[in-house]
Every structure is written in C-alpha cells, then in structure tokens.
Amino acid sequence: MKAVRFSRFGGPEVLEIVDLPDPHPGPGQVRIAVRAAGVNASDWKKREGLMGGELPQTLGYEAAGVVDELGEGVTDVAVGDRVFGFCAEGAAQAELAVLSPYAPIPPSLDFPGAAALPAAVETATRTLDRLGVESGGTLLVNGASGSVGSAAVQLAVVRGARVIGTAGPANHDYLRALGAEPVAYGEGFVERVRALTPDGVDMALDVAGSGVLPELIELAGGAGHVVTVADFAGAREHGVTFSRGDDGRALHALDGIGELIEAGRFSLPVARTFPLAEVAEAHRAGEGGHVRGKLVLLVG
Structure with a gap:
C-alpha cells in the first residue's frame, strides 16, 4: 500500500x-x-x-x-x-x-x-471532562476558532455551559454561530472578558498556546481551573494541567458525536x-x- x-x-x-x-x-x-x-x-x-x-x-x-x-x-x-x-x-x-x-x-x-472528527472531538471531550464543565458554568476557550477549540465550544454548549471564546475579529461571527460569546485576543483581552463576566470565569481551556496562561489563571481563579493542550512549558511554569492523553483518553467521545451531528448540534x-x-x-x-x-x- x-x-x-x-x-x-x-x-x-x-x-x-x-x-x-x-x-x-x-x-x-x-x-x-x-x-x-x-x-x-x-x-x-x-x-x-x-x-x-x-x-x-x-x-x-x-x-x-x-x-x-x-x-x-x-x-x-x-x-x-x-x-x-x-x-x-x-x-x-x-x-x-x-x-x-x-x-x-x-x-x-x-x-x-x-x-x-476523532482528534478534535476526543481532545475537546477529554479536556472538558477534566475541567468538570457542566450546566451553569462559564468556560473561557483561548483559541476557539480552530478545530479543537470549535469542538470544545460546541460540546460545552451541549453540556449547558456559557462559553466565551477568544479569536481574531474575522472569526467572531463564526463563534457566535457555534454558541459562544467572542472576545478578541491580544493586549487587553482580560478586560474584555471581564466586561462580559465581571467576576471572571469558572474554568479556562487553552488551545492556542499563545503565552496567556497567567491571564487565564487570573480569570479562572487559580491554576487548578485551567487546562492547556498547547503550552507544555507554560503549564510546568505556572502549575497548570497539560493534557495530551497520557492521563487517559476520552475514546467514548466517538460514540455520541454522530447523534449530535445528525441533530444539527455539532459540526466541524x-x-x-x-x-x-x-x-x-x-x-x-x-x-x-x-x-x-x-x-x-x-x-x-
């Protein structure tokens, strides 16, 4: 072959x-x-x-x-x-x-x-499980318009969470269509997030690896409420969980995604x-x- x-x-x-x-x-x-x-x-x-x-x-x-x-x-x-x-x-x-x-x-x-589907859906499900994302919580996704980020946004919305996602302005309408509240990344993004949720967020997922773990920790109220899949060095420096599947993969995610797709609740x-x-x-x-x-x- x-x-x-x-x-x-x-x-x-x-x-x-x-x-x-x-x-x-x-x-x-x-x-x-x-x-x-x-x-x-x-x-x-x-x-x-x-x-x-x-x-x-x-x-x-x-x-x-x-x-x-x-x-x-x-x-x-x-x-x-x-x-x-x-x-x-x-x-x-x-x-x-x-x-x-x-x-x-x-x-x-x-x-x-x-x-x-497989890698994005598994990674998103694994990290949402680790963060304990559920109905009533507020999740911040840093890098929300990529494949893993957009999967995480949609699956968090399905769980009943409020989702705020960082992305460039060109992707803000896309994030709104997925059910997220978009925020521009870059300087001042902490203030932009606090304008939407003055008390910060319950948890944060870093998909972009853009060096903002300290800001995510500040917004989420501690390193224990943040997971990254993209910043290994930053995770070690700041005490954040870096998840790449060594801690157990969410392989069950493949079984349920088809039903969500057919119901119009998920697309990638x-x-x-x-x-x-x-x-x-x-x-x-x-x-x-x-x-x-x-x-x-x-x-x-």
Missing part, C-alpha cells in the same frame, strides 16, 4: 510516499480502505523530531473509510460499512489503516468530514483538502496557522 513516511527529521520536504506492507487488524480492530485522513499539529511536531522515536516513521492518527477486513471478535460492523476512528499505530495517512476505536460515519457526513468544518501525494503542502498550510477548521488528506 502507499503511505506517508519520513526517514529523517526536518521540514515538509522530508515527507515521502512509499510502498509499505498491508496492515491487518488484531482482535477488536477493523481495517479500512482509507478515503480521508486528518492532519494535525502533532504530525509536524513528529516530523521535526519533537516527539522522539526511531526512524523511519509513518504519520496519521485519524481516518475515515470503508471496512474491508475484520479483526477477531468484531460483530458491530461489517465489511463495506463506512466508519471513522483512531489508528493507534500512527499510520492512518495511507491507503489502508487499522482502526480502534471506531464508529459509524453519520449518514449526513462525507469521508473528509468524518476524518476531521473542513478547511482544505489535499491529495495524499501533496501531504507536504498540507503541512505547510497547517504550520502557517490561521486555519479555521480541519486539514484533510484525500486517499483513493
């Missing part, structure tokens, strides 16, 4: 499309003919050598496609079904991928839309799609920032 791989750390130019042996599912897993695979910030961090590991390495933790082989004990899907999910081996950007966990693709969603836009062979261009677009929604590779 064709797959994305790199044999040395570096920029997007180190990415190659190579032939690799076909994978096969183990117990409880399914193999899919991949139709679309998500692109995430972890991909270029991995490519740059920031996540370690032996070379060569493959890429991709989320994909959507058609089931073509079942692992032992799998009875909830059949060959030919459309599913999306996680590729634990980090090899989803390929013609074939083994998924576990997985879930049926909602009827209204296409393959790129489904491939955009696909910003751009790229053929698998143009994976380097997808990395350049993602590293350039300011992408609203998800970058997705098309396969097959």
